[in-house]
Amino acid sequence: MTQQITAWCGIDVSKATFDAAFLCNESSDHIRRIPVKNFRNDGIGVRSFLAWLKRLEANTKIPLQGVRVVMEATGRYSTKLFDRLMEKRPELRPAIINSAAAAKHRESFHLKHKNDSLDARALSYFGREREPREYEAPSPRLLEISQLVKLRRSMVDERARWKLRLQASLLQPEASRIEQVIAFKTAMIEDTEAEIRRLIGEERDLSADHKLLMSIPGVGFLTAAIVLSIAGDLRRFRTGRQCASWAGVSPKERQSGTSVRKKTRMSKAGNSFLRKTLYMASLAAIRNKKSLFREMYDRLRSNNKTAKQALGAVMRKMILVMRSILISGEPYRFSNESSKELPAAS
Structure with a gap:
């Protein structure tokens, strides 16, 4: 009761x-x-x-x-x-x-x-x-990984700014010092990635989830780490619809009466960095001709959907597949005959 x-x-x-x-x-x-x-x-x-x-x-x-x-x-x-x-x-x-x-x-x-x-x-x-649900705090290990992921992201942004400054540099002494700064930032980024890898590898359940996510086309080491650090355990969502809505990749319809008929767009609720990560992973996934994501993208494009709309649908499918394989505990597999991902979960 x-x-x-x-x-x-x-x-x-x-x-x-x-x-x-x-x-x-x-x-x-x-x-x-x-x-x-x-x-x-x-x-x-x-x-x-x-x-x-x-x-x-x-x-x-x-x-x-x-x-x-x-x-x-x-x-x-x-x-x-x-x-x-x-x-x-x-x-x-x-x-x-x-x-x-x-x-x-x-x-x-x-x-x-x-x-x-x-x-x-x-x-x-x-x-x-x-009557909102009680907050589910991440484990100390996942929280530590999350902080390192944020730190790496800030260092990558800083390095990008220094690279732009290098392009605008006119004097060789200034360019040399900027190159040293970029090299230092690169070394720090690599050290941070190594620490993230160590933390994930030392925890068995976390490492298992990370490997499952990496079995998905387009999902590499950092993408899987970012998803786990931001989203936590995707199994906590009762349905895929809840998961997609939380991630901000579900469609948002806007209509009223007979006069308002705006285009359906992505809701973009939740964490923007997670959506950016899913976007980059989806771009990589549709380059794989033997994947569910490429087939889905091509099908939507042939149905007169724009590239942006099709990619948004792939992003939503990506987070759903992530949840599916974590629930099943089996790595991603794709059947060309059935045109469905295996395993599948609602």
Whole structure:
């Protein structure tokens, strides 16, 4: 039997502080009348917040398991607060929601002002109305890989900027120094990739998942590592549709009545770096003439779909195949006769 949630606590997190708002499900008060308080974003602040929450629970006679927490995704700030809350009071089952979803929901209140306390109050309403799932924190190893992937990405971007500067260089002394910087950045990138490889290889289950993903055409070592570090375990999605929607590669239809008939586009929700990675992997996959992705791309192009539309569909198929092979535990195989990937999962 699931526990009846009778109150939601919305938390707006920043670097130094966080604002918490307490909303009972039975309450119909105006958003500005919801109790809210500011706390330091550290261990002392978390203890003060839990004491404040306990007093509110006592005043409203809410049972211990009757309160949940919801906060907006703010990178390290929200995940660190999540860890502290789970350590002190795991029954709060904190949820971390998409920032865009939180912003759209907040707009529905038509507030003239924007501040941390109002954001926390709006989040509490979001929790009551949507009942988001508890945040599933990645393993420490996967979190470490994720940080290294981000570091490598930033170094690659920096190297690209130095290369552009090298092209514009007019003096040989300047060019020589820029080349040294590029060589240094390249060495750091290679060292980071080696560390990612070591971390993946030292964990058996993670290494097995990584190898399964690499069996897919167009998916190399770094692509598989990026997908695992950003998306985590794709098996947690109950359906392929949920997986594609989370990745932001599902189609988004826009029509209203008889006058509005806009083209269906990719939703582009979620992590943009993951979509960029899927895009590059899909480009590589359609170059393989003996793959499901090339056959799908050619079929859509022959049906008058643009190259962009066809590639978007391949990106969606790519994430679905990734989820399928992780669920089955079998590497990717393609049958020309059936024109389907094996194994297949819905």
